[in-house]
Amino acid sequence: MIHGEKIGLRARHASDVPVLQSELYDDVATRSRADSRPWRPIPPGSGQSPYAVAEPSDEAACFSVVELESQELVGEALLWGIDTHSRTAHIGISLRPAFRGRGLGVDVLQALCEYGFVVRGLQRLQIETLTDNAPMIAAAARVGFTREGTLRHSAWVYGAYADEAILGLLADEWTPQA
Numbered sequence: 001m002i003h004g005e006k007i008g009l010r011a012r013h014a015s016d017v018p019v020l021q022s023e024l025y026d027d028v029a030t031r032s033r034a035d036s037r038p039w040r041p042i043p044p045g046s047g048q049s050p051y052a053v054a055e056p057s058d059e060a061a062c063f064s065v066v067e068l069e070s071q072e073l074v075g076e077a078l079l080w081g082i083d084t085h086s087r088t089a090h091i092g093i094s095l096r097p098a099f100r101g102r103g104l105g106v107d108v109l110q111a112l113c114e115y116g117f118v119v120r121g122l123q124r125l126q127i128e129t130l131t132d133n134a135p136m137i138a139a140a141a142r143v144g145f146t147r148e149g150t151l152r153h154s155a156w157v158y159g160a161y162a163d164e165a166i167l168g169l170l171a172d173e174w175t176p177q178a
Contacts, residue, residue, distance in 0.1 A: 002063075002115050004107035005177065009063035009077055009115065012053050016064045016073055018044060020051040023096045024075065032158040033130055034094055051076065058084060061115065065095070065108055074099045077108050079116055079125070087123040089116055093136075105139035110177050113143060117171045124170050130155060131163040145169045 002009040021044060025031050028039050035050075042048050054062065059082050065074040075095035082089040093108050116122040129136045131150060141147075145167040153161035 002111045002119075003068065004111040006068060007074055007104055007107045007111065008066050008068050009108075009111050010066060012051065012062055012064045012076075014053055017049055017051045017053065019073055019096070020064075020076055021049050024094050025050060027097075029158050033133070033162075034092075036155060038156075058082060061120075063112075063115075065093070065104075067099075067104075074104060075108075077112055079112060079120070079122075082120070082122070087121065089120075089122055089125055091116075091125055091127045100135070105135060106142045109139055109143045109145075113169065113174050114176060117174055118176075122171065124168060126169075127167040128164050129167070130157065131165045133165075137165060137167070140167045140169075143169065144173055144175060146173075 021042070025042065031039050046052075060078060060080045061082070062078045063076065065077050066072065067074050073096070075093065077093045078091070079089040080092060091109065091112050093105060093112070095104060113125060116125050127136070127140050127145060137147070146169065148166045148168050151164040151166065154164045155162045
């Protein structure tokens with residue numbers, strides 16, 4: 001497990017899948033803001049769930065986020081689009097509604113940076129998020145990410161186009177938690 005101050009990143013357990021599916025995926029409006037692919041109904045227990053337990057991959061590292069004190073499932077975190085040649089990856093996090101607004105996003109991002117930079121030896125991590133996702137942009141800034149640009153009307157989100165912010169962090173810019 002990769003430990004933050006309040007959270008840990010661990011392998012996905014089969015018991016995590018129904019909770020993540022119900023609270024993160026089946027909330028269509030929220031899921032549409034978090035994924036560029038169109039939402040489609042996926043029945044409970046389907047192997048097509050984006051949270052299904054999968055074999056390890058060189059292209060993605062999917063974690064369940066747990067609160068260290070209670071061991072309660074907080075959400076998901078992942079590095080995706082891992083490019084071992086250029087040593088880059090993209091970051092994604094999604095927290096269950098009950099855990100949002102508690103400052104855990106910074107801790108999750110720090111833990112993902114530790115995994116990406118220290119464990120995987122990556123050079124660059126990147127976040128793409130909607131420009132109105134103030135909590136994610138603020139959490140990324142607290143970890144040291146730099147806003148590098150805006151992709152205008154690049155995301156189709158629940159009936160309208162939205163702008164995306166691109167944030168990046170290089171290994172030599174990252175300051176690990178003490």
